[in-house]
Amino acid sequence: MESSADTLLLLSGKSEEDNDVAKVLKNNNTLKTGEGVELVLHSEVKLENDDAFRIEEYFNSLSTRRFGRLLIYSPRLSSTHDVISQNNSDFPVGTVCVADVQLKGRGRSSNVWESPKGCLLFSFSIQMEDGRVVPHIQYVVCLAMTEAIKAVCLEKGTPEIDVRIKWPNDLYLGGVKVGGILSTSVYRSKKFYVSAGVGLNVGNEKPTTCLNAVLKKVDPLSRELKREDVIAAFFNKFENLYDVFSEQGFQALEGLYYRTWLHSGQRVIVQERSGDQDQFVDTVVTIQGLTSSGYLLGITDDGQMCELHPDGNSFDFFKGLIKRKMS
């Protein structure tokens, strides 16, 4: 068993002001970090590990006003998501926790996210007020990541890689899962404190494949993507997309979203309740997009629009979809 006694959390900020916030957070000593966790300011320690997340490089590439400016980095951590979700209302909006390795990376419900070295692992805080748009934040996070990867490839002159969104919260490359988004929220005093977590296989070929392996396959001489560049680009993109989303709603991002997801025109078999019993009939539905509440919008072969709901049991969202009349 790994002991957590040597878990180190390093606080740092992009600017002087952000560093002042970091100092206050440390001095207040109110953060819930679990036992055996030491909270220090980045300026107080020197890291000797070559594989460590390069904080300066990250901050240099970051150009946001709010998101990603306060960083909690750990070389080895139970879960970045726990750090953010347990302290969300004490953190400024956009506080991010990054780890090189997670001991208990979180996936949906009680699933584990494999978090080996080379995987970009982070969670960050968002505050929202309108419950009707909270579920869509997952789509904005997915979209920011696919846009970020495109931008980094372009900037670094690597071959383009076509990372796509598998609704609602997975990232796929060439038919293989390379990333996932996990969001949870706490509703407290009329506000949703959302913790959004991302795991992205940048340099780790296990357990599936990773961005750098695919780049090498396309061009053996290609530069590799660095986690610091990807996460900085993520926040640069996310902040813009989030502003559009907050001001104009998700509709303003739908075009981009549909060009990036895997599902336009996809035909799926859905189950439809028949009669007043718990009997189901299979129907084929073509996916058209998303409904205003964020579910899949489908159309049957005879032209009926319907909303597709997951049955809540299947691991794969596209198995066990239930068709509901639009209401």
Next chain:
Amino acid sequence: MIFVECILILNVGFVSGSTRLQSEVFKVCARLTEVVILEKSTDSKQVSEKNEEEVPKSEHTSADASSIQEFMSQAAHLVKLVDSRDIVELQLKQSDYEIVIRKKEAMPQPPIAAAPYVTAPPSFSQAPQLPRVSAPAPAAASPPSSAPAPSKPKSSHPPLKCPIAGTFYRSPAPGAPPFVKVGDKVQKGQVICIIEAMKLMNEIEADQSGTVVEVVADDGKPVSVDTSLFIIEP
């Protein structure tokens, strides 16, 4: 294709004299440029047999395609208006007709294992009983009663309302004991349930300290914004 600005329930009730004849509930999908009737159902509870006999059917079916079109385009305009504003409900009375537009958030959530899914193809011929906008008839009457109200809380204390649409869960995981049960004392800020929305788990905290006197919502069932979840007596 840009679809679904919103999905609205258009509740069209119309009256003749002071007697309520019929209440049609049309489910209407608002697109940017048109309105398609997805489903029509007659709320039979509101139809009195006696009245049905007295009223010649022809009076209702006389609405021709163009007047229906006109009505629908006016309705579509209103739907768009409501959708573009921060309005959840609009009620309009004018001469012989009355229209109520409610956003989905304002409607009580239908039960999950609801009635069979009966669909009508999107065709105007399926709606022969639309009122003619210009038809003369004495104006009067009560506003159309909407879908059944959410279950009335027993207590006089205001219920804790759901902030987000999704599925209501009383326990942190399947098989685990519920966060709270009737009779439990809770502290403000204590997590009392989870609402799952599109795999996003939202922990809902008690907005005040007190005793849980009623769990209004059903475990594992869909809830919408403003559905009553709990009643907590301070």
